[in-house]
Amino acid sequence: MDVVSAIRKLRQGQKPEWPANSDSLDFAQSLDNSEHIQKTFRPDFVVPTKGQLRRKTLKDDDRTAAQASGPDDESIYFCGNSLGLQPKAVGEHLKAYLKTWGSIAVGGHFTQLEDSPLTPYQDMAADCARKMADIVGASPSEIVAMNSLTINLHLMMAAFYRPTKKKHRIMCEWRPFPSDWYAIESQIEWHGLDPKKSILPVQPDDGYLMTTENICRLIDQHAEELALILLPGIQYYSGQLLDVKTITAHAHSHGITIGWDCAHAAGNVELKLHEWDVDFACWCTYKYMNAGAGAIAGAFIHSKHGDNGSNVGLKGWYGHDKSSRFLMDNKFAPTPGAQGFQCSNPSIVDLTCLSGSLSVFQKTSMAQLRSKALLLTAYAEHLLSTIAARNQHEGKAPFEIITPSDPRWRGTQLSVLLQEDLMEIVSEALIEGGVVCDKRKPGCIRVAPVPLYNTFEDVWRFMRVFEGGLGVKVGTP
Numbered sequence: 001m002d003v004v005s006a007i008r009k010l011r012q013g014q015k016p017e018w019p020a021n022s023d024s025l026d027f028a029q030s031l032d033n034s035e036h037i038q039k040t041f042r043p044d045f046v047v048p049t050k051g052q053l054r055r056k057t058l059k060d061d062d063r064t065a066a067q068a069s070g071p072d073d074e075s076i077y078f079c080g081n082s083l084g085l086q087p088k089a090v091g092e093h094l095k096a097y098l099k100t101w102g103s104i105a106v107g108g109h110f111t112q113l114e115d116s117p118l119t120p121y122q123d124m125a126a127d128c129a130r131k132m133a134d135i136v137g138a139s140p141s142e143i144v145a146m147n148s149l150t151i152n153l154h155l156m157m158a159a160f161y162r163p164t165k166k167k168h169r170i171m172c173e174w175r176p177f178p179s180d181w182y183a184i185e186s187q188i189e190w191h192g193l194d195p196k197k198s199i200l201p202v203q204p205d206d207g208y209l210m211t212t213e214n215i216c217r218l219i220d221q222h223a224e225e226l227a228l229i230l231l232p233g234i235q236y237y238s239g240q241l242l243d244v245k246t247i248t249a250h251a252h253s254h255g256i257t258i259g260w261d262c263a264h265a266a267g268n269v270e271l272k273l274h275e276w277d278v279d280f281a282c283w284c285t286y287k288y289m290n291a292g293a294g295a296i297a298g299a300f301i302h303s304k305h306g307d308n309g310s311n312v313g314l315k316g317w318y319g320h321d322k323s324s325r326f327l328m329d330n331k332f333a334p335t336p337g338a339q340g341f342q343c344s345n346p347s348i349v350d351l352t353c354l355s356g357s358l359s360v361f362q363k364t365s366m367a368q369l370r371s372k373a374l375l376l377t378a379y380a381e382h383l384l385s386t387i388a389a390r391n392q393h394e395g396k397a398p399f400e401i402i403t404p405s406d407p408r409w410r411g412t413q414l415s416v417l418l419q420e421d422l423m424e425i426v427s428e429a430l431i432e433g434g435v436v437c438d439k440r441k442p443g444c445i446r447v448a449p450v451p452l453y454n455t456f457e458d459v460w461r462f463m464r465v466f467e468g469g470l471g472v473k474v475g476t477p
Helices: 003-011 023-033 088-109 121-136 150-161 178-190 214-220 244-253 349-359 366-390 420-431 457-469
Strands: 143-145 169-173 199-202 226-232 258-259 280-283 298-301 398-402 414-418 436-441 444-449
Touching: 003 366, 023 244, 023 366, 023 457, 088 121, 088 349, 121 143, 121 298, 121 349, 150 178, 150 226, 150 258, 150 280, 150 298, 169 178, 169 214, 178 199, 178 226, 199 214, 214 226, 214 244, 226 244, 244 258, 366 414, 366 457, 414 420, 420 444, 420 457
Parallel strands: 169 199, 169 226, 226 258, 258 280
Antiparallel strands: 143 298, 280 298, 398 414, 414 444, 436 444
16 A cells, blocks of 8 residues: 555545555554554553553552553553543653652752753743644744643633623534533623523534534624634544634634634644634643643633733733742733733643653654544544445444544544444443443444554454444454
8 A cells, every 4th residue: 555645645635545455454564564654652651451451459460560462462542532641751750850849849940950851840831832832833932831621711711702792602513522611601601691692502514513614604694793702623522623724714804703622633633723823722631642631731822912911811920920920019910922821830740741741742743643643544434434334234334433534624533423222232342352432422432543652453453343342253364
């Protein structure tokens, strides 16, 4: 298979041609060994064994202590869209932090230890912003690592949602993640408004998908009422990647502020937040950025808003310029750029974990990861389609993929909607087979092969377990 040509086609929205042996282990391994694809960073991560997934205590036994003897002993982890695997660098960074804290104590705020991977504490948020800049397509001054996703959404809306009697509505998606919905709902209520009247949801107009045309049409129809638009970069349930550039430009043509929840997009797809003129964006770092459960989140504020320091919304001590922060004169002088939006002294433990996880991204680029992800996801789609075709009953397939077929409008995730009577039996088979992927009732399994640590062989192994769960005898490679 011509890998370079296949990736080029995928970037153009076309399907590659798969060879006759594409459902064999040999073929999957040949892709993993291709010199034209970003090599896996799997050795940089802690990949649980099947035995370790069943751990009930921190104490190791024969089942949990041993390293995997081969691929069949490793779990198949396709849940990076919920929680990324642990980078080994995180443990190394945490050891450095604990040693710094234990030896120079408060001096860690200002002292750079010459052999430490960490910057002084007061510079760590800015250092993480620098490391996230290429991931989201922005300058470091437009990025801040702070708080959690929902808190950052609240802070952004405190700054950018300024409703009037006429312009008070917030446009959001039809099925927002609860973090977005609750934040939007409560911000509207905070202003004394009725969410039923002030929320404008975008309904899907193509199955589970929202087309760009329909979103732009809604903006046209309700431009006089819209005070803010808040949409997902990638819709968590369907896995649809929205056309951030086009929708942002259309909102701005009506003078409407637009923000994006990039929780499922950051670290997953190529973003150009500054170039696309996005007003603000928020994301978590525990999914595709692998910083750990509940890790410190990120936010982007375009330089046109952040540099003048006049729109920070809610003020806090750590938003005060570092050069005069310790004067303690209570005369707020905002840090230029996004970091002026900080309120609290950030958790150094959280920043340490984020810094460790981002060190893996420093070894590659989003362009390289995206190219691999396109082929990895297309391979998964191809094998799933083959399974669906050969397991039809009375002309009906046992599942459908509700993620966009066009590879340009999806990330690594494929949302597989099963017939409801198959959900439990397939879920049990996946657990028994050492597969970890996200399940959303009543029948959706979200499969996310992450290019940093997942392989084409992982995809092939997953399909054997998945098809076995459908109750069909799987052929040998």
